[in-house]
Amino acid sequence: xxxxxxxxxxxxxxxxxxxxxxxxxxxxxxxxxxxxxxxxxxxxxxxxxxxxxxxxxxxxxxxxxxxxxxxxxxxxxxxxxxxxxxxxxxxxxxxxxxxxxxxxxxxxxxxxxxxxxxxxxxxxxxxxxxxxxxxxxxxxxxxxxxxxxxxxxxxxxxxxxxxxxxxxxxxxxxxxxxxxxxxxxxxxxxxxxxxxxxxxxxxxxxxxxxxxxxxxxxxxxxxxxxxxxxxxxxxxxxxxxxxxxxxxxxxxxxxxxxxxxxxxxxxxxxxxxxxxxxxxxxxxxxxxxxxxxxxxxxxxxxxxxxxx
Amino acid sequence: xxxxxxxxxxxxxxxxxxxxxxxxxxxxxxxxxxxxxxxxxxxxxxxxxxxxxxxxxxxxxxxxxxxxxxxxxxxxxxxxxxxxxxxxxxxxxxxxxxxxxxxxxxxxxxxxxxxxxxxxxxxxxxxxxxxxxxxxxxxxxxxxxxxxxxxxxxxxxxxxxxxxxxxxxxxxxxxxxxxxxxxxxxxxxxxxxx
Numbered sequence: 001x002x003x004x005x006x007x008x009x010x011x012x013x014x015x016x017x018x019x020x021x022x023x024x025x026x027x028x029x030x031x032x033x034x035x036x037x038x039x040x041x042x043x044x045x046x047x048x049x050x051x052x053x054x055x056x057x058x059x060x061x062x063x064x065x066x067x068x069x070x071x072x073x074x075x076x077x078x079x080x081x082x083x084x085x086x087x088x089x090x091x092x093x094x095x096x097x098x099x100x101x102x103x104x105x106x107x108x109x110x111x112x113x114x115x116x117x118x119x120x121x122x123x124x125x126x127x128x129x130x131x132x133x134x135x136x137x138x139x140x141x142x143x144x145x146x147x148x149x150x151x152x153x154x155x156x157x158x159x160x161x162x163x164x165x166x167x168x169x170x171x172x173x174x175x176x177x178x179x180x181x182x183x184x185x186x187x188x189x190x191x192x193x194x195x196x197x198x199x200x201x202x203x204x205x206x207x208x209x210x211x212x213x214x215x216x217x218x219x220x221x222x223x224x225x226x227x228x229x230x231x232x233x234x235x236x237x238x239x240x241x242x243x244x245x246x247x248x249x250x251x252x253x254x255x256x257x258x259x260x261x262x263x264x265x266x267x268x269x270x271x272x273x274x275x276x277x278x279x280x281x282x283x284x285x286x287x288x289x290x291x292x293x294x295x296x297x298x299x300x301x302x303x304x305x306x307x308x
Numbered sequence: 309x310x311x312x313x314x315x316x317x318x319x320x321x322x323x324x325x326x327x328x329x330x331x332x333x334x335x336x337x338x339x340x341x342x343x344x345x346x347x348x349x350x351x352x353x354x355x356x357x358x359x360x361x362x363x364x365x366x367x368x369x370x371x372x373x374x375x376x377x378x379x380x381x382x383x384x385x386x387x388x389x390x391x392x393x394x395x396x397x398x399x400x401x402x403x404x405x406x407x408x409x410x411x412x413x414x415x416x417x418x419x420x421x422x423x424x425x426x427x428x429x430x431x432x433x434x435x436x437x438x439x440x441x442x443x444x445x446x447x448x449x450x451x452x453x454x455x456x457x458x459x460x461x462x463x464x465x466x467x468x469x470x471x472x473x474x475x476x477x478x479x480x481x482x483x484x485x486x487x488x489x490x491x492x493x494x495x496x497x498x499x500x501x502x
Contacts, residue, residue: 039393039397302402304392304397305400305403
């Protein structure tokens with residue numbers, strides 16, 4: 001097993017499948033009376049969050065606690081980071097406290113990679129800048145597999161702000177590893193074609209959602225990340241929603257079995273309408289539940305044994 | 309410099325292998341345990357068999373099949389994976405977690421018979437008892453094993469034993485079953501040459 005989970009590319013097909021299979025076993029714990037396993041008793045997991053996050057942090061916290069690990073939550077606000085402490089010094093502090101794993105979210109792409117050099121424990125990337133978010137990709141893959149029964153051969157359209165999306169990047173890497181076909185859809189300004197197609201072999205790019213829609217098994221809508229946009233990438237929110245948003249009529253043109261995903265948080269009315277988000281095809285709430293199981297699997301596989 | 313082959317010293321030691329139970333013996337032993345379970349549980353009333361992976365699972369299924377042949381009762385069979393409850397997780401590379409599959413009726417208030425192939429240190433059974441208490445509250449728990457090889461490290465004993473095999477710690481007992489390994493056999497490895 002690998003020591004850190006920094007990128008969707010860290011996982012080969014066998015390891016990724018092992019994570020998904022382990023997650024399926026972890027999911028059964030959620031249905032039990034005692035929702036706790038003793039596997040990580042006595043281990044310490046630090047949630048190091050330099051960016052606001054609710055679902056990812058809570059999801060990792062729930063996952064670690066269900067495995068009986070001790071959890072320390074660290075958010076940059078109200079910590080020494082506000083006084084100017086560097087990432088390295090914070091890392092060394094965590095190291096001195098004996099963290100067995102550090103789950104890190106950071107606005108700078110690559111921060112978890114640096115952190116992995118400084119600490120002895122395992123580092124899990126919980127989102128770094130516009131780079132990667134591998135556990136999100138794993139939970140998306142898990143959700144697709146549990147809804148559609150397989151991953152190999154699925155056609156997945158990832159729609160929207162690919163340029164700023166770490167979710168898209170990790171998903172492209174993981175899904176192609178697992179044999180799915182990925183098409184990136186969005187306005188030309190938000191799809192870096194050279195980079196996107198170089199990420200993995202066989203990536204398609206389209207600027208027209210309506211031509212792609214009838215042939216897909218999964219539509220993954222990305223959030224329009226206004227906080228990361230310094231320039232205007234499209235003329236207006238209305239035009240974006242018109243061309244790349246998923247509304248009822250567009251959803252009905254998808255194949256009957258196709259599912260609609262969104263990593264959250266949603267901009268309802270922008271990339272997805274409430275009708276679609278709340279429809280039975282939407283897996284948005286499932287994705288959150290699956291997130292805990294997948295993160296339990298990741299923490300167990302990284303920390304459960306002696307992998308040094 | 310490489311050493312010359314030790315041709316003139318004592319003949320190379322073959323690790324001795326002794327067949328303790330052949331296929332027909334395994335079958336008889338399973339029959340007997342099935343009878344004993346019926347006897348001790350008043351005809352397997354309210355009883356659930358839980359196999360401990362890997363080889364406890366086919367053994368549990370066989371016991372249930374024999375019980376239903378002998379007395380025409382259906383005993384629910386399940387699988388109890390104990391990986392996450394082991395006390396040696398940190399001594400090995402991460403172990404893959406297997407499925408736990410409880411019978412639809414659950415185990416609350418039932419008599420659970422844990423089934424495993426070899427009883428040795430007792431640590432697996434300890435883990436199984438912990439796992440059991442997290443998935444329900446059985447009325448009572450019993451233990452059935454194909455082979456008891458001794459060397460207990462915990463105060464645990466089996467209610468049904470197929471065969472007691474006195475062993476030295478250095479020896480190794482290996483159970484193979486048709487379902488998992490292609491053939492039924494119990495072998496003792498590495499004993500002093502008889």
